[in-house]
Amino acid sequence: MSQFDPKMDVAALGKVAVLMGGDSAEREISLLSGQGVLQALRARGVDAHAFDPAARALCELRREGYARCFIALHGRHGEDGTVQGALELLGIPYTGPGVMASSVAMDKTMTKRIWRAEGLPTPDWRLVGSAAECAQAFAELGSPMIVKPVREGSTLGLTKVLHAGQCQAAYRLAASHDSEVLCEQFVAGEETTCALLGQGAGAQALPIIRIVAPGGNYDFQNKYYTDVVRYDCPSGLPEQEEQALRALSLAAYRTLACRGWARADIMVRASDRQPFLLEINTSPGMTGHSLVPMAARASGLSYEALCLQILAGASLDAWQGREVRA
Template sequence: MQKQYQASDFGRVAVLLGGDSAEREVSLRSGTAVLNALHRMGVDAIAFDPAHRQIVDLIEEGIDRAVIMLHGRGGEDGSMQGALQLLNIPFTGSGVLGSALAMDKIHSKQIWESLGLPTAKYQIVDKTSFEAGSCSVIMKKLGNKVMVKPAREGSSIGMAKVTSAKQLETAIHAAFHYDDQVLLEQFIDGQEYTVALLQGKALPSIRMSTPHTFYDYAAKYQDNTTEYFCPSGLSAEDETCLAELSSKAFHALSGSGWGRIDVMRDEASGTFFLLESNTVPGMTEKSLVPKAAAVAGIDFDTLSLTILGTSMAQG
């Protein structure tokens, strides 16, 4: 059983939010929501935006621990975790290694594949060696429906679904604006699920349904057309199977504290395929972790305090 912490146990807390990644706006919303929740729970917490302040200012502020609500590069990729570690400031969620591995979709897939965990067929393209003439061969190899993903971006930024060699070429060049490496992944026809993990426990799965081509940035944060089902409609056996798979996938990447695993279920075979791991999931009004926590009987304020509690494992 996890220890229950009181607000006074944490000392002075900084909620790191904003930053300068492509996910800045979402981070500001997540961080503000968590900051307000911690205030309601009686925690002495301040907002801290690394885009506007030097990280060493945390020492001058007398910060005892940090809640990382920075999405994407600079906050979710291990660099901020490393900086806080050097400053001897405990922080929430995964450490340097777990954050870096989960942020890199290519390395995530390679680790899962090496452990025999199910993930879709894929190919890697590099900006320095990509040849447009290879697109037809790639499409055939990956089944003529392909997801194009920058290797190290979140919130579906730079992603595209393509069904022709010409579309693939265009999407790869667009993805190169975000990263020098791009992951090309066989598209899985079926339902998309996500499983939140909190202090070693899998929360109820969520099934997402959107009229968009896929669950993209607009479907996640801007539109009201996306539907969320939690409970997701899986049988008890499948729910247990998905929870176990998600836990294995998260820990395989050295994830800890809290996070989220995204999965597709192939309609034809019923097989779950791992998509990616998120070590700093969104905490906005549309975000998935709070939805799953609510079904598990955990309100937003308690969830925020529990996330803060993951920092106690580091001191």
């Protein structure tokens, strides 16, 4: 199912900046992702260089003759539309979704509103501005309830609330990461994720990954720094369910006008096998524990080939439909 061209002229890709690090709470993970991408591109002969926006002004990209950027930044100022907007102004094509799609996808509440309006399933939620409102949301949504920052990634600031007495601490933790806090109905079941590549009608959903974490605790530590989480790819799900999840992921991706690549996170409710979209990650991790490379391998695409394919699709919003190609 890969669209990778092994005869790609890497010289035509020009001088490439791998944007990594940045100033978000996910800086350290971004550095790991960026180093992986950098090594993969260099191994394929790409003139790739590390570039940390926290240490250097983005205007230096044009001054130093960069032809395109691979965005390996995570979180704020990396996948929220801000760096994408700066690159649009500089006229330097970049990987992943554009300004609007990145900004909307970073905001979990806006994402859920759009999905709900389009008839796509997502857990019920409340946007709250105080611990008291969090407690009221708990009374309405029931137990368990997930409390998390609206604009943050990697489960940072997230709490699974089991009783009302936890609402105040859960709210304070989430609010320490963002001024807006989301309370979301918990879906008991299987956690899955689906990597997506491409754009529009040509977008592809890679094999589903089923995530099995100890006690269902797929937190920041277990995501990146332990080997206790099991990742099933192939997922082991019934074929009909696998295909339905891939179709739902594509619909979620296209509805937000994503391009390049992304990853959709979906819970499958155990009681009736109903899937619920949680969020879209528009600059997924590329570390040794990351899920997009895992799904790519299952579809016959190596890590290096995946990086090249994503890079070759770098584009600008102003050039929609006219992707910069090698």
